[in-house]
Amino acid sequence: MIDVYTANTPNGIKIPMALEEMGVPYTLHMVDLGMREQKAPSFLRINPNGRIPAIVDRNVPDGEQGLSVFESGAILLHLAERYGSLIPQDTVGRIRALEYLFFQVSGIGPMFGQAGWFRRHAPDVAVGLTRYREESARLSAVLEGRLQTSPWLAGSEYSIADIANFGWLRVAAAYVGMDMSPFPAVQRWVDAIEARAATRRALKAMTA
Ligand SMILES: N[C@@H](CCC(=O)N[C@@H](CS)C(=O)NCC(=O)O)C(=O)O
The missing domain is CATH 1.20.1050.10 (Glutathione S-transferase Yfyf (Class Pi); Chain A, domain 2)
Structure with missing residues (x-):
């Protein structure tokens, strides 16, 4: 399972779009940007930059939590490589x-x-x-x-x-x-x- 921390913004929609294309199951956690939830200590542990989107990929072991990834480009590349789609092979x-x-x-x-x-x-x-x-x-x-x-x-x-x-x-x-x-x-x-x-x-x- 993949936890997706996001909001309905141009950067935020990228990760659900990719996961829906891939058919990989995920849980959405909507982050309230107006309430500055992206700056809360619990969120900063996932993304020290305090912005959405971020994920925790629990299919990939990294300590107890699974692998956290921030920056939408890095997340998209991780998903494409790990789940083998949405990137040409040639x-x-x-x-x-x-x-x-x-x-x-x-x-x-x-x-x-x-x-x-x-x-x-x-x-x-x-x-x-x-x-x-x-x-x-x-x-x-x-x-x-x-x-x-x-x-x-x-x-x-x-x-x-x-x-x-x-x-x-x-x-x-x-x-x-x-x-x-x-x-x-x-x-x-x-x-x-x-x-x-x-x-x-x-x-x-x-x-x-
Ligand atoms: N380079 C980052 C940009 C992320 C970004 O700017 N996210 C915005 C929403 S689209 C955000 O979290 N804004 C709230 C803030 O800056 O506190 C990425 O591609 O992930």
Whole structure:
């Protein structure tokens, strides 16, 4: 069994989405970010960075508790390797999956996150909002280029790279205020992922 500590956010939905695709059983623990449960000492023992998502994989021995993992990219990679799916086995496909996974955790996540933060909390600070929104659009254009020529980010297979990027692109218009019209291939890809049965199950579980 895997314990998943998460919330209904772009980073938080990644892990239930992956586990639903894999058919691996898990228990959801919804963390109330507004109540700052992610900063509680009991949670910091699982993720010293005090953020969601995090997991405890009780199928992997590590002391008495099982293996705790934080950082969504590390969790997705652990699950793909341990449970043998959502990452291509061939060298080219695997490296493409890793590229777009790292691209998300180092680029899309931080830039979209900051753009959304400035939009919500400091919309008058034009230099901040403009900087992060433009960078978000630039990164989206990279995804657009890839998805114009490939059905999925890793190539022909749906993978952890798609799952990692999906949550942020899904909320780009609503959260970041981004104009999605220059990114039709990204929009088609978002719609295709949203229509997957595993995605629908994960999103339903998160809001139940
Ligand atoms: N790089 C981290 C980012 C995690 C992250 O920023 N999580 C947000 C929710 S999407 C969070 O926990 N925010 C609450 C906080 O910072 O206290 C990952 O990919 O796991």
